Amino acid sequence: MEIERINDNTVKFYISYLDVEERGFSRDEIWFNRDKSEELFWEMMDEVNEEADFIMEGPLWIQVQAMDKGLEVTVTRAQLTKDGQKIDMPDDIEERRKMFSSDDANTADFDEFEPVFDEPDVKKLEFTFAFNDVDELLPIARRLMYVPIESALYHFENKYYLHVSFDDLLHSEDDVKDNTSIISEYLQSSPLTIHRLEEYGKEIFKQDALSNVLYYFG
Template sequence: MDIERINENTVKFYISYIDIEKRGFSRDEIWFNRDKSEELFWEMMDEINDESDFEVEGPLWIQVHAMEKGLEVTVTRAEINRDGKKLESPFEVDEKGQYFSNMSESSSDERSFDEFTGPFTDSNELQNEFTFQVSDFEDLIPLAKRVKLPSYVATSLFAYKERYYLYVKADDELMDEEEVKNMISMISEYTAKSSITVHRLEEYGKEIMADEVFEQIQKYFS
């Protein structure tokens, strides 16, 4: 994957179909399967952050050009005005690219894609699944000593590409907005948020702990 940093808020990258397939995705999946296309996109954004220090902060404008041998994608962090409203897209209306999914000619779903930055989506629907990453397992030990999660919050731990990934799933019927925010805030003090989905971790990673991650870490490593 070739990465070009355009400016402070914009990055452009090119990925070939061969590279996409090496990552475990097919062309049909990135065209027509939204979950798979988003998984591929956020995996690439993780790499871009590592290589060019382009952090995802707030909503994004995404322009995709389908080329003969791959995809050229331009990602721009949307600017927010003083009223907290998102400014217009930096792309012209007739140039605005679609997101990977639903990219057939008959699709009317041309849009920008807004990445959530907290436990709620734009529709205020509570998000209940999160993934965090650390480079060293020992980074989880002080977190395990501090955090006390209720029984209706499930946790699991994976090893993938020389990193450890903590997957957290809360019962959104038993937790309110404030509880979720507090939980995420505490975990984020010791880890970094990751966009890798649990499905990819289950398929390509190695499961280290299937449940009660913090309890097991306290039991065996405290």
């Protein structure tokens, strides 16, 4: 992990997805599993504290930017006014993309923790694909190993169904087109909705289906 001390109140660090995996986390986990993302974040902050002598006190502003091969995280200790109420927000607030927070009272005083902005209203784009054998997912899982896609796997009426969803916070329209095109190279599109699969189908993997298929069948 690369650490850069910007000033007395701000530190920036970069962690590759390879480093993330070596620490025991998957790429899907850090985007879609809140507990795992928080665990990774505070593990990294412990390392930052040791190497950059950055003490976590009071409210923190946290910016996480997804890069091609890893994550760039900027952490700023928010400054309070003399009355102890108003927090001066970082200048680049409009560029904030994702927040981590923690319920662990031992790491910081989270009664004073203030988010940069309310969690955005994320739009979901969902797709369902049908196929005959789980092994057909393996080449897809390998090609999309490092793409943060929500995926679920069901069995219904003698066929398997892969349901995937993208959100507009992490994926551009081109990202969605590119990734669904990869899946379409191997599987057939299906009109079945996730609601019907959940109600009538047999659940195999409710989440992280592609990662699980690669782990158990790859």
